[in-house]
Amino acid sequence: MAAFPFPYTFFLTKPSISKSLTTRPHVKLLVSPTTRKNTSKTCSCSAQNTRRAPSNSPLWTVTDIAQAVGGKIVKWGPPGTISIDTRTIEPGQWFFAITGENVDAHDFITLDLSKSGCVGVIGNRVCENWEMGFVQVDGDTVSSLLKMAAFARNRFVGKVIAVTGSVGKTSTKAMIALALESLGSKVYHSYEHWNNTFGVSLSLITIPRDAGIAVLEMGMNRKGQLLELTRLGRPDIRVILKVATAHLENLVSLEGVAMAKGEMFQEAKPGDICVANADDPFVKSIPVPQGARRVLFGRSLESDVRLVAAERVGSGGSVGVRVVLQKNMEMVEFVIPTLGLHMAVNACAAAAVATSMGVPLSQVGRSLSRYIPVSMRSEFVVAKSGIKIVNDAFNANPVSTKAGIDTLKNIDCDGKRVAILGDMFELGTHEIEYHEESS
Template sequence: MLKPLWTARQAMAATGGMLTGDLDWTCSGLSIDTRSIMPGDLFVALKDVRDGHEFITDAMARGAAACLVTDTSNCPGPALQVKDTLRALRALGAAARDRSSAVRIAVTGSVGKTSVKEALAAVLRAAGPAHWSVKSYNNHWGVPLTLARMPAETQRAVFELGMNHAGEIHDLANLVRPHIALITRIAPAHLEHLGTIEAIADAKAEIYEGLEPDGVAIYPADDPLAERLASHAKRSSAAFMLDFGRSAKAAIRMESFETGLGGSDGVVNVMGVRVPFHLAATGEHWAWNAGAVFAAAAASGLDPRQVAETLRTVDAEAGRGRAIEVALPKGGHFTLLDDAYNANPVSMAAAIASLGSATPGAGGRRIAVLGDMLELGPQSPQLHRGLAPALVEANVDAVFSCGALMRELHDHLPDRLRAGYAANAGEGREMVASAIRAGDVVLIKGSNGSGLHKIAAVLADGSAFNLTEA
């Protein structure tokens, strides 16, 4: 029989709340969303975009063991009443952290943090009882929720920390209190809020401020701001520092890396141990991601050869550079590079380089479908048009631009690359689908708010082509 995640009295002691109704319930999980709640979960009624208290009845009907609430008046079952449900969730997270002897790894960065977190989660699972952030649960409620869901028996855990403003990583890192703190890479992803790339680096480096005294600070050796990150790490309580990258002096050094539509192969030197590895994932940015994974795994005491064995099974998630072969209604196939989850200038450059390294089929072309990069502030116009040289260098044959900001790129492209412009993803869907032919390699890339993930979805399932033939 599985040990419960929380008993009623443990949750009461952690939060300082008051139990009503059944005083002896147990829960096997936590949920803040009735759409995904599982029987036996503790439903946490957060007040965010919607007030979770509106969904208590639904939560109980779906099998919730109890509800964490500020008001019990509409709760038909067991409840744990507190003054503030978010504070109570954070208290549960802190209690879960303190009752477990798990090695905690925290990951942040402007690009690659979710991909690195997912790859690390696979590595940790292969090594024993593990815990990890699901999806991109990396904000003020996602991190404490992930902590509160951590079983006491966990041996290793990885948490993704995100931010939009200075101070947010500091708060989350001090809640997780990681033994290992990793920064993947710095990019101009939040210029609108932070102003300069240096300020972004400083905000990301707040992750080191939460390190346990015997902790390890990991940073990217090849990043232009590596020295700035290292200086933050030196001022923290870190007992050790590790860097990763292609630099000859890096502790975890990528000696070689080749990538294509069939996956990626490399050789990494982990503090003197040379390890060949293969990834199902494609793209030059996976050299960075893999280096980060080997670094964090080494810091947590794992054999790099075991890490390499696990990484053979790791592919990019949907929306993060996964290569998908899609059948066309009239015969033949094209390759979809679905990288539509998010975008900034650095990740755009990496995606374009991946497209450039891909070899189209007979008669096929390299096609880029690009959407707006958001939150770039006053530098946005020049950063968008600045993508043109990379597209030329990658030997891209056609570029479809979608969104008001991407108009800047469209107007600065060479005529031969200008395949089409649409004001938004909805208008661009049919335009793109009607242009695709057998052998093409098609990259879809844009910030999540640009809506390009919708184009990727209808291309991947083939429904976009039904529209063009109707």
């Protein structure tokens, strides 16, 4: 980078989910952080990068595990947390050996795994020379993982919040968790982008036993998936952020995306809260079951929590936000230290969730002013050479790419602005059209 003769601002956009999730990495690294060497004895059976469990994950005893999965204790082992990824297994973890279409994780149960500190395995066949703990399940290990997740959800007595949307899920999830801290209960939110079947399962399994609130992220790329995830997570508060041009390969049209996202509200119970974007006609039109409470957020005058202003602060590295609670016209102003005016909408959504749960709007503002951007989502880095880098390289669709480019345009820069764009997948017959629009 030092070879550049004058300051540059780079925008690293998000390569989208691969068409072959089971065989290709979920993330292409456009920045060049340290990459993990590929070895023959590592396995990640999730379609997502599930990495390691949060450090405050609950310990599962061998009897807990056996009860949760309906399995048989073959060899006893100490309590531990759960992982499905041998590449990042840590001392004190149990390895859940998932059998997928292309990989059987039982093939990776070796002496090297025990040397990494793995204390036990959950699988459907006993592996030769494995001397640590072992719980054997019958049949499909994916079904057993879902059983364990359901067991974890049943024993959790706190509130569960689930967030979905074509854009903004991970950032909004983090903002919601931050906005709820003042309630006094321990707030857990799922790790990074754990939002598919494996990710939501692990999110439930890793909820700390002393938590009072859990904030989860739920994604989908096909009809029926969100319904499956909401049945697993049974959220008390359900949030839909936006319907946009994503996953068109499977869902064909925005109407198809809206129907699939609408599954978030489909089985809401009386007393549940359904939080919806009033500015998005697709989201706003999603029906809410009788007895559930609908809360609207956005710039629309119909919003219960209304975003009345969003503006750049200083050189563009922060966003000033002004939000009004319509029922009493209370207003709060605060600054979130992150790039992109679109982040103000996420903050408004978080305010809608928090105020619906009893957090004073003024406290919401104070909490969100401490927000720290999530890794690889509008992440701002200044290199030693003075080059500014906006690392937004996690995932992409046309809407998020446009928002990222708009952010790049609005950052103060004395030199040139450079956008490094990755491919956007799952756009179906619209693939060429949307790539041309983004160029």
